[in-house]
Amino acid sequence: MGDSLLSLLTEEQGRWAEANGREARKALAEFRVATEAAGCRLPSLGVDTQTVTGSVVVMLGGAPPDEVRRLTRYVLAGVAALAAEEETAPADDDPAPGSVSLMWTPYDGQLVVDCGTDRPGLFRGADSDRWRLAPVVHDSGPDWLADPFKVRPGEPKDRARAETALINANRKRWVS
Structure with missing residues (x-):
């Protein structure tokens, strides 16, 4: 007979955690580049996989208050810039011809x-x-x-x- 439901779930959970771990590590690398470009050093950044649930989280860790304040200013400036962009963006939801949309794509069999x-x-x-x-x-x-x-x-x-x-x-x- 085939695998038990529990073993199938455990295997699927492992694949799910692995895929989410890859995404978390990519997100972490992008965040690290962005914070360093903003002059913020966050030495405690990391990725953690919860062994019981299989969920994956990006750990932002600790940072000195001055680094957090600097990062906060950049985030708020970015929010204001994005809001201004949205106000001037065309109301049409269809992307312009030839534009690129970044979107999550599952792997085969996911x-x-x-x-x-x-x-x-x-x-x-x-x-x-x-x-x-x-x-x-x-x-x-x-x-x-x-x-x-x-x-x-x-x-x-x-x-x-x-x-x-x-x-x-x-x-x-x-x-x-």
Whole structure:
């Protein structure tokens, strides 16, 4: 027989934590470059993975008050600049032709949740402007296309939810 649900969840949680860890390390590197450019030295920056939950956080650590105040001034100046940009930006939500949009993209086979349908699925690639998702449990239904802006990374609880729903559906068929 196949792997147990617990081992599958543990494996998925490890993949999820690893992917989030990569993202956290990238975010940390970008933050370190930005703070150093602002003249702020934050020596305690780091990434921490919670062993029980598998969640990953960027630890901002401690800094002397003068460094925090300097960073605060830069953040507030950036907020003001972004607000001014938004006031002058065109109301049209469509990006200009040829513009680049930075967006999270899952890896092939990554557990995701289509928030438009509230269904967990596995990322299978992009079809034009949609993402192709497959059911979490093999042969439990057809693939579907989802709006990438309505898809979030899945968590182990999402896989458990999908597998539990399938088990319950099979039980109903067996009883009938």
